[in-house]
Amino acid sequence: MASIETRVASAGATARGSRVRTLTLAKVFVFAACSTPLVLLALRAFGITGPSLGPNPTEAVMDVLGKWGLRLLLVTLAVTPLRIVFAAPLLLGLRRMLGLFAFSYIALHFLVWITLDRWLDFAAVLEDVAKRPFITVGLTALLLLIPLAVTSTAGWMRRLGRRWQRLHRLIYPAAILGCVHYWWQVKADVREPLIYATVLLLLLGWRVHRARASTRAPARSRG
Amino acid sequence: MSDSAPRPSEITPETAYVNRREILAAAAGVLLPASALPAWAAAPSGGETLKFRRNAAFSTDESKNSFEDITTYNNFYEFGTGKSDPGANSSKFRPTPWKVAVTGEVEITGQFGLEDLLKPHPLEERVYRLRCVEAWSMVIPWIGFPLGELVKRFKPTSRAKFVAFRTVHRPAEMPGQRYPVLDWPYVEGLRIDEATHPLAMLAVGVYGRVLPNPNGAPLRLVVPWKYGFKSIKSIVEIRFTERRPPTSWNRSAPNEYGFYANVNPEVDHPRWSQARERRIGGAFLTPPRPTLPFNGYAAQVADLYRGLDLRKNF
Numbered sequence: 367m368a369s370i371e372t373r374v375a376s377a378g379a380t381a382r383g384s385r386v387r388t389l390t391l392a393k394v395f396v397f398a399a400c401s402t403p404l405v406l407l408a409l410r411a412f413g414i415t416g417p418s419l420g421p422n423p424t425e426a427v428m429d430v431l432g433k434w435g436l437r438l439l440l441v442t443l444a445v446t447p448l449r450i451v452f453a454a455p456l457l458l459g460l461r462r463m464l465g466l467f468a469f470s471y472i473a474l475h476f477l478v479w480i481t482l483d484r485w486l487d488f489a490a491v492l493e494d495v496a497k498r499p500f501i502t503v504g505l506t507a508l509l510l511l512i513p514l515a516v517t518s519t520a521g522w523m524r525r526l527g528r529r530w531q532r533l534h535r536l537i538y539p540a541a542i543l544g545c546v547h548y549w550w551q552v553k554a555d556v557r558e559p560l561i562y563a564t565v566l567l568l569l570l571g572w573r574v575h576r577a578r579a580s581t582r583a584p585a586r587s588r589g
Numbered sequence: 590m591s592d593s594a595p596r597p598s599e600i601t602p603e604t605a606y607v608n609r610r611e612i613l614a615a616a617a618g619v620l621l622p623a624s625a626l627p628a629w630a631a632a633p634s635g636g637e638t639l640k641f642r643r644n645a646a647f648s649t650d651e652s653k654n655s656f657e658d659i660t661t662y663n664n665f666y667e668f669g670t671g672k673s674d675p676g677a678n679s680s681k682f683r684p685t686p687w688k689v690a691v692t693g694e695v696e697i698t699g700q701f702g703l704e705d706l707l708k709p710h711p712l713e714e715r716v717y718r719l720r721c722v723e724a725w726s727m728v729i730p731w732i733g734f735p736l737g738e739l740v741k742r743f744k745p746t747s748r749a750k751f752v753a754f755r756t757v758h759r760p761a762e763m764p765g766q767r768y769p770v771l772d773w774p775y776v777e778g779l780r781i782d783e784a785t786h787p788l789a790m791l792a793v794g795v796y797g798r799v800l801p802n803p804n805g806a807p808l809r810l811v812v813p814w815k816y817g818f819k820s821i822k823s824i825v826e827i828r829f830t831e832r833r834p835p836t837s838w839n840r841s842a843p844n845e846y847g848f849y850a851n852v853n854p855e856v857d858h859p860r861w862s863q864a865r866e867r868r869i870g871g872a873f874l875t876p877p878r879p880t881l882p883f884n885g886y887a888a889q890v891a892d893l894y895r896g897l898d899l900r901k902n903f
Contacts, residue, residue, distance in 0.1 A: 421661065490862065500860055
């Protein structure tokens with residue numbers, strides 16, 4: 367006959383087990399969802415699905431990669447607010463994958479630009495980086511994300527300790543620059559960049575509001 | 590319509606034109622097969638073949654873009670700001686019947702039906718390069734006639750220094766006009782010596798057929814040595830002016846788009862280089878090609894701008 371302790375422990379293990387299973391399922395789902403734009407792009411490139419990449423394939427590829435990079439960056443930034451507002455701690459387990467997908471799309475966007483668009487003409491690339499503010503901010507955003515991708519492993523989290531979180535706040539300026547990059551690139555129709563900027567403003571505004579509330583609360587209680 | 594000015598015999602007064610059209614339309618509806626109407630009148634969105642002669646002297650022998658490239662990848666913000674939007678959103682647009690107002694500093698003014706406007710001008714095909722300000726380019730076989738021939742016909746006065754053009758404004762048929770992306774209606778303009786240059790063309794067709802809706806049916810400008818946005822589409826007014834007319838993109842972003850907008854690899858767009866261009870329709874893995882001054886038409890048009898600082902007058 368099992369003691370109460372063992373029964374409680376086994377119940378705890380079952381709960382943990384189901385949490386792990388849910389997280390694994392969620393991860394598989396997120397992986398599939400985040401890969402979909404890339405898979406569709408590849409299918410279009412090889413003409414497997416109906417619509418091809420159209421008359422300007424390089425532009426089409428850069429467009430898809432850049433937009434999904436920015437969208438996933440915003441999704442990554444939405445994890446913490448959603449986790450707290452909906453009391454769903456599970457979401458935290460998806461953040462790294464989302465962030466790495468965002469980084470991958472943005473890095474691919476850059477690689478397609480220097481190869482298929484600039485044709486590895488590094489003089490032209492450097493001139494663009496120096497002379498075109500929208501490219502300067504875009505490249506800066508990518509550079510800010512590189513250390514975050516590198517230190518996304520459990521080992522680096524352990525090694526950096528408290529500094530890890532501070533370092534990873536670089537995602538805030540990276541996301542702002544990403545939105546600016548898109549905004550400055552369009553000719554006249556800013557409707558889509560406006561949507562991304564609004565979402566970013568809400569996500570950052572929520573954080574500022576929360577930080578203020580938490581510093582004000584103790585002051586009031588002393589009051 | 591001015592009553593005193595002499596009217597060339599080719600031009601039918603608007604009232605007569607409208608009446609005849611109504612009768613014709615009524616008759617067509619009751620009695621006649623569609624083939625009895627003029628070719629362009631029966632065509633809802635292009636497709637009817639045109640009679641024309643090839644003008645080899647004014648044509649490039651570079652390989653032409655496909656009809657599909659030309660009609661599915663272009664800018665026509667009246668139908669949306671995406672390059673596939675004109676092809677996707679222009680099926681509701683009705684380019685017939687069509688009237689064009691000729692106004693301002695000319696001896697002959699008035700509203701003219703498209704058929705009357707076109708009648709005296711034999712159509713020719715010219716294969717031109719088109720360079721978009723966004724650093725992509727195409728090669729397009731336009732069907733049309735020299736703009737200068739039309740300008741001469743209406744007898745500009747000595748005060749006519751510029752020719753201004755206006756695009757139709759029909760938000761119900763042009764979904765892009767429901768958003769103030771640009772200040773509608775779209776307007777463009779040329780100096781009168783640019784307008785009468787033999788290369789400047791009014792186009793009514795492409796690939797031997799009536800101009801499709803996405804490409805500016807039924808009447809558009811083609812100025813091959815300037816960025817594409819100068820070649821205004823779906824024209825409803827041609828106005829002769831003494832002062833330089835406003836132009837849509839210049840009004841929208843004066844630091845980025847000038848009045849002249851001549852293709853110039855030396856003068857960058859503030860946000861991107863104009864030194865190279867991507868030829869649409871080439872293989873996926875083709876390097877961009879260098880952009881030529883005046884889009885390769887420098888020998889013909891550079892004289893128009895002698896003494897003009899092209900960096901300031903971009």
